[in-house]
Amino acid sequence: MPTxxxxxxxxxxxxxxxxxxxxxxxxxxxxxxxxxxxxxALPDLALDQIDLSAxxxxxxxNLPFLISSMTGGPSRAEAINARLAEAAQALGVALAVGSQRxxxxxxxxxxxSGLGPDLRRRAPDALILANLGAVQFAxxxxxxxARRAMEMIGADALILxxxxxxxxxxxxxxxxxxxxxxxIERIAAAFPGKVVVKETGAGLSAAVxxxxxxxxxxxxxxxxxxxxxxxLIEGARATGGRAEALAAxxxxxxxxxARSLRDCAQAxxxxxxxxxxxxxDGLDAARAVRLxxxxxxQAAGVLEAALTSTQAVxxxxxxxxAQLRLACFCTGSADLSALAQAPLLEEPRF
Numbered sequence: 001m002p003t004x005x006x007x008x009x010x011x012x013x014x015x016x017x018x019x020x021x022x023x024x025x026x027x028x029x030x031x032x033x034x035x036x037x038x039x040x041a042l043p044d045l046a047l048d049q050i051d052l053s054a055x056x057x058x059x060x061x062n063l064p065f066l067i068s069s070m071t072g073g074p075s076r077a078e079a080i081n082a083r084l085a086e087a088a089q090a091l092g093v094a095l096a097v098g099s100q101r102x103x104x105x106x107x108x109x110x111x112x113s114g115l116g117p118d119l120r121r122r123a124p125d126a127l128i129l130a131n132l133g134a135v136q137f138a139x140x141x142x143x144x145x146a147r148r149a150m151e152m153i154g155a156d157a158l159i160l161x162x163x164x165x166x167x168x169x170x171x172x173x174x175x176x177x178x179x180x181x182x183x184i185e186r187i188a189a190a191f192p193g194k195v196v197v198k199e200t201g202a203g204l205s206a207a208v209x210x211x212x213x214x215x216x217x218x219x220x221x222x223x224x225x226x227x228x229x230x231x232l233i234e235g236a237r238a239t240g241g242r243a244e245a246l247a248a249x250x251x252x253x254x255x256x257x258a259r260s261l262r263d264c265a266q267a268x269x270x271x272x273x274x275x276x277x278x279x280x281d282g283l284d285a286a287r288a289v290r291l292x293x294x295x296x297x298q299a300a301g302v303l304e305a306a307l308t309s310t311q312a313v314x315x316x317x318x319x320x321x322a323q324l325r326l327a328c329f330c331t332g333s334a335d336l337s338a339l340a341q342a343p344l345l346e347e348p349r350f
Contacts, residue, residue, distance in 0.1 A: 014237050016076060019300050020307075024233035026201065027251035030226025030278030031258030034348035035287035040332035050328045051335040052321060056272050056295050057157055057193065057218060059127045062092025063321050064289065064336060067313070068221075068276050068299035069096045069131050069159065069198075070306065080306045081114035085122035087313035094295060096129040096159055100149045101136065120154030129196060130155035134162050135174045137183025143190045150194075158191060159221070160184055163200040165254075166230035169247045171238060181215065188216035199223040201230050201277060203255030206267035219272030220264055221297060224257030226278030228300050258291060259350035265292025282323020286331075289324075289339050 018024055054064035067084050081097060088095035103115040120128065130149040132141065137160070150158055162180075167173035188195045197204075197212050198221030204212075209220055235247030255263070257277035265273055275288030276297030285296040298320075305312035333339040 015233055016070075016303070018233045018236045019228060019303060023236040024228045024230060024300075026225050026227060026229040026232075026254070026278065028225040028229075028254060028256055030224060030284070031256035031348075031350040032226070032278065032284045032287045034258060034350060035290055036345045036348070037286070037290070037327065037331045038343040038345055039330055043329055043332040045329060045332065045334055047325065047329045050325050050333070052325060052328070054294060054336055056094065056127065056274075057196075059094075059156070061094060061127060061295070063317065064285070064293075064295050064324075065091070065093040065317055065320065066129075066221075066274055066276070066295045066297035067093060067095045067302065067317075068223075068297035069098045069161070070299050070303060076307065078114035081119060082122060083306050083310040083313055085119050085126065085128075086310040087317065088126040088128075089123040090310070090314050091317050092125075093317065094127040094129065095123060096297070097131050097153060097155075099131050099133060099161070100152065101133060103152060104132075104145060104148060115153055117152075117154065127157075128153060128155045129157050129159050131159040131161060133174075134160040134180050134184055134197065135167060135177055137187060138177065138179035139174060141183070143187065146187050146191065150191075157194040157196055157218070158187070159196045159198055160187065160217075161198050161200050162204075163230060165202050165250060166200060166234055169231045169234040169243050169250075171234075171243055173234070181211065184212070184217065185215040188218075192216065193218045195219075196221060196272070196274070198274070198276075199254075199260075201225065201228050202253055203257065203260035203277065204264055205255055205260070206263035209264040209267040209271075213268040213271055217271065219274065219294075220268065221274035221276055222255075222257060222260035222264055223297070224260040224275075224277035225252070225254030226257045227276070229253070256350055258287070258348065261288060261291040261293055262350065282320040282325075283327055285320060285324045286327035286339060289336055290342060290344070292340070
């Protein structure tokens with residue numbers, strides 16, 4: 001008979017399969033296509049000298065990219081995490097691991113998922129973010145679990161992810177969210193400057209951004225609508241069942257990434273800001289920076305590369321960097337600060 005550990009691990013593997021098959025693709029647009037730059041036909045710049053470095057949580061990164069949270073069962077997760085860590089080290093970018101709940105709750109403390117000291121050995125200089133579900137901090141988790149998650153992988157900071165749509169659809173989901181805000185506030189107080197709160201594909205509104213800022217978190221990841229919709233993923237796990245029917249009307253649910261970025265940048269200007277959710281390429285990354293992102297995250301878009309090799313992940317992000325650099329060149333932006341102020345053809349409507 002399967003144990004709860006087995007069920008958690010199987011679920012994570014199913015998530016990978018459904019993402020690869022495109023069954024969780026949001027029916028919403030990210031809105032980033034509405035951001036159109038004024039072309040500078042006479043840039044007084046050398047393309048190769050454009051500075052794409054960024055700062056986040058007090059750390060300097062070579063490129064403004066976050067390899068966003070991915071997870072899976074032990075059959076693939078260990079190789080995925082090893083490749084992502086090696087690529088983060090080679091590129092000088094940030095890395096966020098997938099949910100560590102399985103690793104915390106299974107015997108051995110890593111769930112066989114590559115979420116142990118080896119991750120930091122593979123990426124000694126990278127900015128690494130641990131990851132736990134925020135709802136768990138209303139269901140018994142506390143400071144000790146947060147600390148264990150970070151120490152497990154030598155992380156610099158901790159992501160608390162928000163996923164009410166996914167939990168509401170998932171047959172095994174956690175549906176009682178009373179106390180989640182208080183849990184976030186407790187962890188933010190215990191680890192000042194080290195807590196990032198992210199959505200998981202439905203975006204953050206201005207009102208939620210302001211609440212989180214008041215709770216003392218250090219940064220936000222909008223993870224807006226336009227990429228993976230985890231409600232649809234959970235529906236796909238129950239093909240033909242109630243969960244699939246429940247999720248179907250929510251295919252385009254959420255705050256589009258572009259709208260979420262603009263609103264959160266205005267509502268919580270002192271917080272670090274990550275733009276993710278439907279980021280397709282380096283031009284989308286440029287658009288996200290223009291809307292206020294300090295870093296740009298990608299997960300599903302790099303999954304196939306992560307299943308292939310470290311070099312495939314490096315190649316993927318090097319192409320994105322080249323596209324981002326070209327966007328800077330064609331807007332006359334010498335660095336990302338300039339790009340964030342680059343003129344647009346018109347005020348975008350999201």
